[in-house]
Amino acid sequence: MKAEIIAVGTELLLGQIVNTNAQFLSQGLAELGIDVYFQTVVGDNAGRLQEAIKIARGRADLILFTGGLGPTQDDLTKDALADELGRRLVLHEPSMAKIEALFASRGAHMVESNRRQALMIEGSHPLDNETGLAVGNALTVGQTHYMLLPGPPREMKPMFEGPAKVWLRSLMGDEKPLYSRLLRFAGIGESNLEAALLDLIDKQTDPTIAPYAKEGEVALRISTKASNEAEALIRIDATVEAISQRVGQFIYAQDDIAIEEAVVRLLRSSMRTLASAESCSGGLLAELITSVPGSSSEFLGGVVTYTNKMKNQLLGIPLSQLEGPGAPGAISESTAAMMAERVQALASSDFGVSLTGVAGPSESEGKAVGLVYLGIAQLGKPTEVHELKLMGNRSTIRLRAVKAALYRLWQALK
Missing domain, CATH: 3.30.70.2860 (Alpha-Beta Plaits)
Structure with missing residues (x-):
């Protein structure tokens, strides 16, 4: 079965929101064994939406719509598809009762436009909305299947995972997932x-x-x-x-996780801890590690020693190491090693990791943009330092340096 996803909403075309629905639906359809051949985005315009429907009918067996099921006049998806199919819109009484009960429970006046959320295309199968008010529609006309889902992801996702998948499976017959x-x-x-x-x-x-x-x-x-x-x-x-x-x-x-989560899992399973000292990455390593839920047991803390003064005062690295004639400098293999060792000792952690380098936009200490040293101090083992020569802009270099540090940590833990 060939599918096309049509996302409806001018806000998508203007870039005001990101079309994450298409990504979610493509993955979900693939798991069912349904191939998505096209994705279309169209604004809140009946004529252009009907044109998109005509094109999709010529190349897809299944057309899924997201968005345009709400109560306002620019929510046109059901109207446009009903006109294209020559069918009426009819009221789905259970959905209408749900809407009326909600307004009554809040003591609020229900304006007439809210009835639009309970309308269905004649002959369609209702898809219950667990987290919202707009009922979904699923119908087959001729050889083409249509599915209308709400736009907000918090409504669309549970609808797709629940009643929508049940309906889709009923269409598939002997197709393999x-x-x-x-x-x-x-x-x-x-x-x-x-x-x-x-x-x-x-x-x-x-x-x-x-x-x-x-x-x-x-x-x-x-x-x-x-x-x-x-x-x-x-x-x-x-x-x-x-x-x-x-x-x-x-x-x-062999799972859909980021490397920072893999590192935290290994730290947890081996009952080991980590601390960080960052310069050019500005705390990004600590941010990624602490984005993993429950990482406070494994990540003891970190310092951002952006200047030589802070490297000296917080980590005790001699100024003679960092600056002056003949000094290795802040951006050096030996400084990266010291940073990792000092923060590991400061936190009494099993691992200390450091990052120091030139993220840009211009060189520093006469060293080129993209030169980064990462250090890993491990309790009971010699300190490792890795030299990186990274490409990209400032934010790209910072992220690549942090990901490289996480990879090296993963290797050490593995």
């Missing part, structure tokens, strides 16, 4: 990963291998359609093994 596994990588770039796996990617048939990249991390999704999970696992496991034989040292998770 899609099973997937996500491999998360760090310490290797997208191009190097692709080069290592190029023959596997070129020859892929089933399972398929799809790369995804974002700053500092890369992922591969291994997917197959199968009659059951056991059958799918046999195929996926074989592909994962082939990938692991080549680049297994860079796989930090």
Whole structure:
């Protein structure tokens, strides 16, 4: 089954909100074994919406709409589709009763426009809205299936996961569902990963291998359609093994988690702790670690020693190390080592990690933008320092440096 997602809302075209609904629905449909071939965004305009519907009907078996089911005059999705199909809008009495009960419980006056949220296209199947008022619609006309979902994600997601999926499964007959596994990588770039796996990617048939990249991390999704999970696992496991034989040292998770969560999990399972000393990253490492729920047991704290004065006063690094003729400087291998060792001792933690370098926009200490040193001090082991030469703007260099530090921590913990 081929699907198209039509997101309705002028605010999407203006960039006022991000279309996260399309991402969520594409993933959910893929898990059902439904292929999304197109995604369309159209504003709150009946003519343009009907034009988008005509185009979608010519290339998709299933058309999903998000948005435009609300009470205001610019909520046009049901009206436009009903006109296109030559059908009336009818009142869904249970939804109307729910709306009236809500206003009555609040002692508020219900304006007539709120009835629009209880309207359905004639002949459609209602999709209950657990977290809102607008009823969803699902119907089949000829060979084309239509599904109308609300725009707010807090309403759309539970509707899709509940009644919408039940209705979609009833359409699929013998179509096999899609099973997937996500491999998360760090310490290797997208191009190097692709080069290592190029023959596997070129020859892929089933399972398929799809790369995804974002700053500092890369992922591969291994997917197959199968009659059951056991059958799918046999195929996926074989592909994962082939990938692991080549680049297994860079796989930090076979799950959709960020590397900071993988690090916290390893710290927790080994009952070890971490402290950080940051300069060029400005506290970003601590921010990512503490974004993981419950990380306070593993992350004891950190310091941002942005200036030489603070490196000296908070970490006790001699000024003769940091500045003056013949000094290694703040941006040096030896300073990174001192920072990691001093913060580890200060916090009495198992690990101390440091970052010092040049994030830009201009060089510092005569050293080029992108030069970063990261140090890892570990209780009972020699301190490691890694030199990085990173590309990108200031924010990119900071993020890549932090992700590199997390990868090195993951290696040490593993």
